[in-house]
Amino acid sequence: MAKVSSLPPYATPMERAWYYLFRVICGCVFLFLIMPILVIIPLSFNATPYFTFTEGMLAFEAEAYSLRWYQNFLTNDRWLTSIENSVIVGILSTILATTLGTLAALGLSREKMPQRTLIMGILISPMIVPLIITAAGIYFFYSSVQLTDSLLGLVLAHTALGTPFVVITVTATLIGFDKALPRAGAMCGAPPTTVFFKVILPLILPGVIAGALFAFVTSFDEVVVVLFVASSPEQYTIPRQMWSGIREQISPTILAVATLLIGVSILLMTTIELLRRRSERLRGL
């Protein structure tokens, strides 16, 4: 869209003042959004075990900074276990959620799909139902089928929480999908599975990958369900370990973890953005 809010040369002083005031207001809001991220990164290099900037840090003295909290993180067994658990649970639940969610999105986008709105509503509901209710329900259910204190239980719960994101992103990709293409594939004699893997999947891949990333982040960041179903540190994930870090033994190690997690989110955000641009280019937008 063309730019509209540049200041014309004939603007009145009032308009001029408002123009700059508006930009200052927006700047403050952006600062509010980004400040938590900006503050936590330098503090994670703090040489002292406090959550504030020391005078040395403000004067940029080298000895006021250190990597001790990172070292602490990477040598602590509890944290290492939690990384391992987070990765295992994250990857398994992402694979499951992506498979189930992509199939469902393909079904939903078919013209003859019965009860589309109702089913879509049900499939999206894990995203809408407050996490505490989901966690409570899963906790009771798992206690009755001996799934508490197992990574399998976490995988299943996180899969359920991740599927709405896959369904939404893949459905969005399928909106601009040319239905003549799979038909052409079928007419050339390809069986449905070949049509899917050779024609449909390459075209919807950006949506599938985006959905998979969302599902992974959902699992990687989820803590409420873990709080209820994982009772021993053996099954803790990174967020669960952070939760203990905030609640019980306040140590700046969690700031180091937080900084590393910010790095992960930058990586994921960049990937999603590249995918979005690619799919826009493919669709000629």
Add this chain to the structure above:
Amino acid sequence: MAQIAIGDAGKPERLTTADGTPLKQALGRVEFRAKTRAFLLVAPLLVFLSITFLFPIGQMLFRSLHDPLVSGVLPNTLATLEDWSAEDGLPPEEAFAALAQELALARENRFSGDLGRVATRLNYEKPGIRSAVTRTARSAARMEAPFKEAMIEADADWGKLESWATIQRLGNVYNAVQYLAAVDRRYNEFGDIVMQAEQRQIYVQLFGRTLWMSLLVTSMALLLGFPISYLLATQPTRVSNVLMILVLLPFWTSLLVRTTSWIVLLQSEGVLNDILVWIGLVGDNDRIQMIYNQTGTVIAMTQILLPFMVLPLFSVMKTISPSHMRAAQSLGAPRFQAFWKVYAPQTLPGVGAGCLLVFILAIGYYITPALVGGQDGQMISNFIAFHMQSSLNWGLAAALGGILLAGVLALYWLYNKLVGVERLTLG
């Protein structure tokens, strides 16, 4: 292939396919097959969610209405109370005898833990009855007729109509007692619904506070989100892409990371207070308490949920043509009037979508209030967690959850009506 069957009289009769089946029937069959195929693709996820998500939640909510504990431990007592009501005065002698016997029995099987659970369950309804149950159970085996006098002697609570009415009511396997408790109400001994005792009235206020805080967060998010969405939508793509990172990065950053960061920023020895002291706005000894209260929760939640407001607003504003504003201004409208009368109304779908989304997410929030809420920043989710994990009053947790869920589903329904779940986009 469809062909027209020509009847004897030479006029077209009905459409059939090559093998003679009526076209309508063949079409129906094809449609049915297409529907089945579409449904089969969705089925695996539907089955998976039913087992791992819908069923557990349903089962949990069932707990708020289904309570077989008391009827399992005191079946004979309940049988003797069948025709009794508080208007008749104290129950008959058999009821006292049966209760004494069953309490003694429950104490004998003390490893089952039933006695303690029944005592606790009754105590939620009638505070103080726990000691009556446990004390009587201890001496019940040695009691002799007349049981009425013996039991009242053991504990005066057995001489009160309310104790018996409580046992009778909780003897119903299905009851709505927990829902009444969740809205600060209870039955009295005559079966009328009355308010809880003053010091036990907390949940209506809690629901009110949850609604108030969610509304506050939603309106703050709208107030902050609207101008930046407008800026993002009206800047050239190159600029808006860069600015968009400032919205998307927090969106993608872990919730716990952002909450931790707010603790670092807002605590009394924290960064913000340090800055204020350094500027000289506040003294070193009267630093502002910005965290572990409602203020902290609202600030942190606003920042965390702000991207959910900006993204739908931005996507709607991007589609509004700037020529509308220009047209209004060229017709003589001042800039503000043009904005208010022409531009703003067109953003309403985005405002609605953003507000509903933020409100739905805020009302069920757990993590942030739990970490930075302190005493008066707690929301309904935190009390559900408390009753699940600490007080172990699962029925009440389920009832509170049921009310919260009903509210969220109503909002979700509204969102679906106004916006449509299909149009929910991410990033």
